[in-house]
Amino acid sequence: MRGIPAVEDILHWPAVQALEARVGRRFLTARIRETLAGLREQLRNGPLPGADVPVAQPLLESRIHKAVEQGLAYSLLPVINATGVVLHTNLGRAPLSREALQHAAEVACQYSNLEYDLATGARGQRDAHASRLLQELLGAEAAVVVNNNAAAVLIALNTFAEGGEVIVSRGELIEIGGSFRIPEIMQKSGAVLREVGTTNRTRTSDYANAIGEKTKLLLRVHPSNFRIVGFTQRPAVEEIVELGRKAGIPVFEDLGSGCLVSMAALGIQDESPAGESLAAGVDVISFSGDKMLGGPQAGILAGRKDPINQIRRNPLFRALRVDKLTYAVLETTLQAYLANQLDRIPSLRMMQISLQDIEQRAVSLLKACSSAQSELHMELVSGESVIGGGAAPGQTLPTRLIALRHTIYGAAKLEKLLLANQPPVVARIEADAVLLDLRTVFPEQEKALAEAILSLASN
Numbered sequence: 001m002r003g004i005p006a007v008e009d010i011l012h013w014p015a016v017q018a019l020e021a022r023v024g025r026r027f028l029t030a031r032i033r034e035t036l037a038g039l040r041e042q043l044r045n046g047p048l049p050g051a052d053v054p055v056a057q058p059l060l061e062s063r064i065h066k067a068v069e070q071g072l073a074y075s076l077l078p079v080i081n082a083t084g085v086v087l088h089t090n091l092g093r094a095p096l097s098r099e100a101l102q103h104a105a106e107v108a109c110q111y112s113n114l115e116y117d118l119a120t121g122a123r124g125q126r127d128a129h130a131s132r133l134l135q136e137l138l139g140a141e142a143a144v145v146v147n148n149n150a151a152a153v154l155i156a157l158n159t160f161a162e163g164g165e166v167i168v169s170r171g172e173l174i175e176i177g178g179s180f181r182i183p184e185i186m187q188k189s190g191a192v193l194r195e196v197g198t199t200n201r202t203r204t205s206d207y208a209n210a211i212g213e214k215t216k217l218l219l220r221v222h223p224s225n226f227r228i229v230g231f232t233q234r235p236a237v238e239e240i241v242e243l244g245r246k247a248g249i250p251v252f253e254d255l256g257s258g259c260l261v262s263m264a265a266l267g268i269q270d271e272s273p274a275g276e277s278l279a280a281g282v283d284v285i286s287f288s289g290d291k292m293l294g295g296p297q298a299g300i301l302a303g304r305k306d307p308i309n310q311i312r313r314n315p316l317f318r319a320l321r322v323d324k325l326t327y328a329v330l331e332t333t334l335q336a337y338l339a340n341q342l343d344r345i346p347s348l349r350m351m352q353i354s355l356q357d358i359e360q361r362a363v364s365l366l367k368a369c370s371s372a373q374s375e376l377h378m379e380l381v382s383g384e385s386v387i388g389g390g391a392a393p394g395q396t397l398p399t400r401l402i403a404l405r406h407t408i409y410g411a412a413k414l415e416k417l418l419l420a421n422q423p424p425v426v427a428r429i430e431a432d433a434v435l436l437d438l439r440t441v442f443p444e445q446e447k448a449l450a451e452a453i454l455s456l457a458s459n
């Protein structure tokens with residue numbers, strides 16, 4: 001250990017001084033300390049091969065150099081999503097189009113009319129950039145955007161029911177990933193949860209019997225990521241609306257994923273367009289921007305003018321607002337719906353790829369990997385792609401998968417090697433095979449994927 005030079009001395013080495021000129025002393029010193037700590041740790045486990053006492057200067061210099069490069073590398077990186085889960089929450093949910101990002105770059109790299117009304121030359125409202133499109137697409141009187149759907153639910157509950165009771169069915173007290181639970185968000189909103197019915201069956205009369213002086217809101221929640229099948233009952237949205245009307249209590253529906261148009265053409269049956277809830281008389285709905293919609297992370301609130309204005313006046317609205325980048329990407333996404341050009345939205349495009357196209361691409365990939373060593377076995381198998389994002393949980397899209405097996409490495413080892421690839425490849429494991437689904441791999445990523453597979457074989 002005594003052979004390790006002091007930080008002060010290292011800072012005088014010419015190669016290190018050259019680094020300092022690039023990155024500054026503060027950052028460099030931290031990297032040197034890191035490198036020395038690593039070295040000490042290593043030396044505790046025995047002498048370094050090829051390193052003498054004192055520790056050779058070139059060895060340290062190269063390690064410091066590496067530490068500087070690593071310290072300056074991005075943490076947020078693109079990956080190849082070969083899982084077949086289109087809206088993968090851990091992989092950034094909906095991938096965005098270049099077109100949308102181009103609009104965002106154009107708006108954000110210059111000044112914009114974010115909150116400036118060009119017609120009057122006076123202060124404007126930022127929601128103007130999405131409201132008009134959302135109103136038209138949803139048939140809503142008004143619409144606003146907040147940071148995500150969790151924020152939308154929070155502000156809706158707080159606006160309509162703080163200090164009062166919210167009636168919700170026991171069958172809808174859901175938890176979705178990332179610790180969003182209806183009872184907890186309710187508590188934070190300052191409203192009191194009034195559960196009615198049972199897990200599998202709730203009737204309109206259960207809601208009716210629970211309505212009292214303290215009731216401020218009737219809440220309906222899309223049971224996003226699970227299905228109860230068998231002996232079940234859930235009132236139609238029209239019945240809840242009628243009940244609310246009679247009692248003079250507003251109805252709010254958290255649609256979770258939500259969608260603007262029928263997804264039946266994609267083989268997705270249980271997501272009805274969000275506008276249908278409003279047409280049925282629900283006062284306010286909310287849904288995510290980056291689930292089925294295929295846009296940026298955002299929470300969309302739409303409905304009647306008065307309740308939406310109430311939300312807009314809530315001080316929380318200022319705390320939960322979104323920035324110009326979100327508006328730019330959302331505007332591009334909504335425009336694609338308005339023009340009925342859904343293939344401008346990458347996630348929807350992926351959901352529409354046919355089985356034949358996926359199979360054809362998989363066969364080409366197998367061909368591109370035909371030089372792989374004989375230890376690596378690749379075959380085509382049938383399987384299912386998943387929508388993800390809590391949308392249509394019971395429904396999958398038929399696909400063709402590439403199953404990878406290795407005579408020496410198990411599937412877990414192959415998975416690890418794929419994750420260590422540049423770019424990282426994220427795959428599924430089933431029955432001791434690594435499964436690759438090209439539905440969620442962009443065609444321009446296929447070459448890199450083939451290289452990743454080939455490098456497995458030569459590992």
Ligand SMILES: *Cc1c(COP(=O)(O)O)cnc(C)c1O
Nearest residue numbers: 148149150222224256257288390
């Ligand atoms: C996904 C989801 C949310 C949370 O939406 P985020 O946009 O992820 O914040 C809330 N409620 C339901 C029913 C959901 O499915």
